[in-house]
Amino acid sequence: MKTWLLKLLDLSSEQEQIVKTPPQESSLVLGLPGSGKTQVLVQRAAYLIQSHGISSKNIRLFVFTDVLEKFIRSEIKSLGFPGEMVITFDNWCHSFYVNHISQDLPRVYINGRIDYRKIRFGVLDALQKNEALQKDLGFALVDDGQDLTPEVFEILSLAAQHITVLADPHHKLYHEGASESFVLDTLKLSKGISFLQRDYRNSPAVAQLASHFIEDENFRNTYLSQIRTVQSSSEGPLCYVASSEEKELVHLSQIVQQRQVMKDKVGIFLPTNSLVHRVAKALKDRGIETEKAITKDAENVIHTPYDFGNSLPKVTTYHMAKGLTFDSVLIPQLTENAFAKIPSSLRCRLLFVGIARASKWVYMSTVRGQEFREIGILKLAEKEEHLRILHRLNPLQ
Numbered sequence: 049m050k051t052w053l054l055k056l057l058d059l060s061s062e063q064e065q066i067v068k069t070p071p072q073e074s075s076l077v078l079g080l081p082g083s084g085k086t087q088v089l090v091q092r093a094a095y096l097i098q099s100h101g102i103s104s105k106n107i108r109l110f111v112f113t114d115v116l117e118k119f120i121r122s123e124i125k126s127l128g129f130p131g132e133m134v135i136t137f138d139n140w141c142h143s144f145y146v147n148h149i150s151q152d153l154p155r156v157y158i159n160g161r162i163d164y165r166k167i168r169f170g171v172l173d174a175l176q177k178n179e180a181l182q183k184d185l186g187f188a189l190v191d192d193g194q195d196l197t198p199e200v201f202e203i204l205s206l207a208a209q210h211i212t213v214l215a216d217p218h219h220k221l222y223h224e225g226a227s228e229s230f231v232l233d234t235l236k237l238s239k240g241i242s243f244l245q246r247d248y249r250n251s252p253a254v255a256q257l258a259s260h261f262i263e264d265e266n267f268r269n270t271y272l273s274q275i276r277t278v279q280s281s282s283e284g285p286l287c288y289v290a291s292s293e294e295k296e297l298v299h300l301s302q303i304v305q306q307r308q309v310m311k312d313k314v315g316i317f318l319p320t321n322s323l324v325h326r327v328a329k330a331l332k333d334r335g336i337e338t339e340k341a342i343t344k345d346a347e348n349v350i351h352t353p354y355d356f357g358n359s360l361p362k363v364t365t366y367h368m369a370k371g372l373t374f375d376s377v378l379i380p381q382l383t384e385n386a387f388a389k390i391p392s393s394l395r396c397r398l399l400f401v402g403i404a405r406a407s408k409w410v411y412m413s414t415v416r417g418q419e420f421r422e423i424g425i426l427k428l429a430e431k432e433e434h435l436r437i438l439h440r441l442n443p444l445q
Contacts, residue, residue, distance in 0.1 A: 054084075054087055059084070059091060062244055063087065063088050063244065066242060067088055069092070069212070072210060075212050075242055076213045076231055076237055076241050077242045078217060078228075079214060079215075080218075080244070080274060081250075081400070082255075085191060085215075086116075086214075090109065093124075093187075093189055096187060102186060104133050107133055108135055108185060108208075109191070110136065110188060110191065112370060113367070113371070114343055115341045116368075116370065116371040116372065118354070120134045122355065122356035123356075137200055138164040142164070144174075144207075145171055148181060149171070168199050168203065169199060183209050186209050187208065187209070188212070190211065192370060193213040193225075194217045194225050196226060197224045197226060198226040200226070204235065215228075218264070219400060250404060250406065251409075252275050254410055255275045255404075257403055257429055258400050258404045261425060284434075285409065285411070285412070285434065285436070286410075287411075287412040287435055288414075289437060290415050290416065291416055293415050296380060296415055297380075298334065299413065300327075301331055304331065304338075304361055307378075308361070313374045314375070314376050315377050316338065317365065318366075318381055319389070320386070324340050324342055324363050324364060331363075339354035339355070339361070339363070340364070342365070343368065361378075366399075374407070375407055376406060376408060377410050377411070378412075379399075379411065379413070381413070383414055383418040384418060385418060395422055
């Protein structure tokens with residue numbers, strides 16, 4: 049089974065330097081997509097355990113989604129570490145609240161879901177009022193720090209002795225995320241910000257396509273200047289404009305089968321949970337087994353099990369895809385109707401995040417006459433030979 053997890057010896061000098069930051073130091077590290085932020089956090093946990101004798105019980109690797117939690121847990125077993133070391137921040141707060149505040153969890157009145165925002169503020173209040181609860185966690189390693197709200201960092205400053213935060217401010221998906229200056233001040237990081245600048249995941253062809261969805265020209269140029277991965281295949285990104293949704297789904301199923309024959313790990317990304325269910329069912333009806341990597345329900349339960357340790361394609365949303373890595377990423381349903389609930393200001397960032405999850409190849413598809421507004425970006429990518437758009441298929445495609 050392929051693994052995205054590198055060995056410490058395979059890390060760059062920049063990555064290794066952050067991994068081996070002295071245990072007593074906290075830090076904020078900014079990195080481009082694919083620069084190895086998650087790799088660094090996992091390897092830092094390994095370094096603290098293996099080189100400094102820190103117990104895994106005293107380390108928590110905080111991630112943004114349940115999906116990424118399972119993704120990392122499936123890999124760290126190879127390092128001999130317990131999966132419990134990796135957890136979403138909200139799940140950690142949930143446990144803290146039950147153990148130190150109340151087993152009666154606050155809920156959203158309308159739908160009965162657990163109110164994690166109220167839980168976070170309850171945890172913060174408890175930590176502020178009770179010094180005995182403070183600094184009980186030795187090391188907090190935080191991924192996707194750009195999308196974490198200010199109270200998260202206030203909690204971390206009280207709960208953990210040492211903190212490492214990795215973030216990508218250029219691709220913040222939630223406007224509530226704390227600013228870099230707030231993180232620096234709250235965590236009292238006098239050494240300022242460190243940077244990871246090189247890309248180690250995306251092939252040049254994938255990176256060139258992803259760059260079309262970076263709206264800031266300076267950042268786009270910076271991103272492209274860091275691409276150092278060697279192109280291992282002449283196969284470039286492809287977009288199919290189907291004459292009907294039925295033909296789009298038929299070809300999607302064929303593409304999935306092709307990538308499975310090639311032993312690729314496949315991710316299929318969509319803008320909403322309802323489309324995740326719909327496309328997964330459509331693929332199943334055509335003989336393709338997949339797993340839906342989606343969020344927990346109102347009772348904090350996942351009713352559609354999935355396992356990143358197997359080779360089945362994973363169907364998920366762009367939001368849940370953050371931090372994941374696949375050989376091939378498939379992005380169907382690029383229609384205006386599918387993206388109707390996605391704000392215009394967020395669409396390019398979501399597409400960038402989705403494309404940048406691929407290490408090797410990207411496939412996209414839409415339906416003629418129903419294309420989303422961003423189809424012009426794909427046409428520009430084709431003009432610059434970073435994408436091939438097909439309007440009809442020959443028997444081999």
